[in-house]
Amino acid sequence: MAGPFKLPNKAEAEAEKKKRAAIKQVKEWVESYIPPEHLANHDCVVDVSEVQCGDPNCAPIDTAVRIIYKGDDQGGNVGTVFGVPCEAVDVEQSDIDEMMPPAEYFDAWHKGETRHWPPPPENPEPGEPPDVELRFKVGDRVECCIARGPDGWAPGTIVSHWFRAPQWPTGQFAPYQIKLDSSENLIFAPQDRDNCIRALSEQGMSFGFQQ
Structure with a gap:
């Protein structure tokens, strides 16, 4: 009896595998900029995902990068969110190199300071x-x-x-x-x-x- 769900076919499964591998690679590129101790202590979390872009003038899928620091006791989380206008499999390391903030931003966020990146x-x-x-x-x-x-x-x-x-x-x-x-x-x-x-x-x- 047919149900409401079906298993992905071979092509869909392969595409999903490539997407996961690409997201993992983008995350590694991003984390290479962040001081290792910030990641080891879980003071910083990096999340990479694909999101649908609602702007008809941009790519239908963006690769969103979130760099989130826990902030201090008085304030909330700090960090940044930016997007690369393509699917994760099409992101190159040079794209991440162009988008990442300077090292002083990570130090400031680690102290709980609010700094905007990209700058206005x-x-x-x-x-x-x-x-x-x-x-x-x-x-x-x-x-x-x-x-x-x-x-x-x-x-x-x-x-x-x-x-x-x-x-x-x-x-x-x-x-x-x-x-x-x-x-x-x-x-x-x-x-x-x-x-x-x-x-x-x-x-x-x-x-x-x-x-």
Whole structure:
């Protein structure tokens, strides 16, 4: 009688054997970078697995590498996770060599310190702000739309022109940065339009954005 399960055929069994061997090899390459005493004392655990990538622009299967240190008594685990965009059987030692962190990262993680690897990308160059004359001057009193509806407007004061967050793409600026009367936080107006920012006596409604 046929059941819901079946034994893998010879080709499937061979493919699974090759995958396991490849994962074991990748793990050995990774562990060769880690101080042996960290592994011997189980202060560090290395896990290698294949995961399905949900991004349609990348490979369907990634080889995920997890290097996890137990951290200190006050914090949780530290370490890193990175992926090689291919199946384990296609990973080469040079791929691992390019992805592994410098030795000082392992020492820091062993002490329980949080260090990000790969390091975050550098902030892009700001570029030049638009050569556009703005309606309001620094120091002008305005209203900013911070919520839906006629009651979603909040008064404040312009504190600077052409604000940009460090991580924004080159050339992206917001025309105004504003200090609201009701908060110590600064917000920005993404557009120099009445549906976003207006003189304090004017009326209107739309949306505002908080930085």
